[in-house]
Amino acid sequence: MLTSPLISVIVIAHDRQGGLEGCLQSILCQSFKDVEVVVVADESPECRPAVVEAFARSDERVSLVRLDGVVGVGRVRNAGADRATGRYLLFLDTDHILWDGTLQAMADRLRTCDEPDVLLLGHTRLHKGRSWPGAAAELLAGLDSRPFDPADRPELLGAPAYVWDRLIRRDFWAAQALSFPEGLHEEVAVVHRALLAADRVAALKWDCVQIRRRHTQHPAGSPGATHFDVFDRYEESFGLLGEYARTEAAPFLFTRMVRHHLFLLHLSGCLARSERPQFFRRASEQYQRFVPGGYERPQGREGVKFQLVAGGGYGAFQSARIPQLARGVLSRP
Template identity: 50%
Template sequence: MPSPLISVVLPAYDQQKQLTDCLESLLAQSFRDFEVILVADRSPEVSADLADAYAAQHPNVSALHLNAAVGIGRARNAGAARARGGYLLFLDSDHVLPPDAFDSLAERLAETGEVDVLLFGHTRRHGGRDWPGGAQQQLGTAGGAVLGPQARPELFGAPPHSWDRLHNRARWSDLALAFPEGRYEEVPVVQQALMDARRIAVLPRECVQLRRRHTLHPTGSPGSSHFDLFGQYERSFELLDARPALEAVRPHLFDRMIRHYLFVFDLAGCVSRAERPQFFQRAAEHHRRFLPAGHRRPAGREGLKFSLLAGGSYPAFEVAKLSHIARGAVTARAGRLRAPEPAG
């Protein structure tokens, strides 16, 4: 049997009952040269029966059963080891694809020839609206040339998702890439894949839609926590330190790390009230430890948050945040109380 162009690795987590929609969007693709590997471990959120049902009905879908609850990272590793396609695409159950997504990816690959990584855009569906993905700026300015990471350092400023890019499967295997334990396991893996890529291409169109408000994957491995994020970025900087030719990547990776820490810190339900001081101090320590020489902070409110984190004072950070919230509430109230303009 000939190998397909794309192997989709999809852990069968279905906590939000969205796996069926994801699978149907894959099966509706106008481009048919792909396979789907549904990985079902023993986690309670996994729908093994649904995976088996789709595998029985569709010849390009297979179910891979694991005999323990291993989490997203190891499930992806197992699926990648089973894959036969030229390129790997790692999805989650809350992703859907437009019917022409694979057609667009195949057309881009026909233009570029074989690449190690092909990055593409995504949107987030929340509150009845579509929101642009976090890599929109980097993809929009990257251009059409196929280049290595030395010429594309700005791509390391994009969110390190595993599901907004195709990975060359042979290169993935040659580099012995694998998702580590813990949450945010995609961070060092996709960044290493970019660091060691010889040919990187970009497709500046949205090929995946994320149907949750925030880009956090469903679950980590057993015993994982949001504090795992610090270890994942430590791995990323260790990889970068071993590649002196990629020094231009450092400020972009640093900004991405700090943005990621601030995002998780501010996101309701991630870091508990009791854990917030410790999380802040870990983030501040990484700011000091990994700050590039001559670094320029972002402008505006984001730059202020960078500055407060660099200062290392959790109380000052919270006071500034409360002050901003209070100013926003006053502004909103003033807008509601302002007399309407005369008609005509």
């Protein structure tokens, strides 16, 4: 491409579910053309560079970056960001698609908002043939129509930290020296740092991206990584609150952290049985260290789970889970 595009879409080529073609087509077939697609492939057998090369031969907006060895998702994404030339970065995986017209909507929103540091996007999740709203849909709907200072919306730190439901200005990415770490849950601190460092954020209240993942874990994986990496991610994120003097956001980030820990504890196949007591202990330790003064736990059953984590009793937590597990078994066809 002779000129820098408005948007660089960075796609990880790991294709466990066979969605690579659909992902690329959903980008390239849109009416908005001022976009480049940077696909990054390492030497994992789940990568399909031949598919990317075929797209590149027919569309000059597509380029392929090859990495030696099998590396983690963080290094793959960083390589894509380094190669990108667009004014904005959008990170996707092969199990994401963009709905028709969304690139044009993004471009229009960037123009009317005078190019904010971050543009938040709506998304949906396809599960068992049904499209579900994203976890932050209600929060997104309540945001201002005009660009805003994220310091005025601390609740943004309570939303799931996804990097694929937002555009990030590339100059801002470089100025903040943003990069993904090695290991799992690599998005967490990157998304939080971007929100804390940004001066201007805007929202596009469209469902732009749909995730069609059949497996909860990221398709690229990360060699040598474990779900225990999540504790380091939130250590960094709470450190960022102090660095940016944003202690008013602590209750929102704390709630997000505990929900993340509970999600991993409840997710079938995520943690080995032998790992669960240690993971629960680490979650309880982080709870006790980072709980803000005067914190009010969520209401209802979720609040009970928070209380169990706060108490640190794994046996009590397991006992509380047994009726839920039994109901799950009995409800199966």
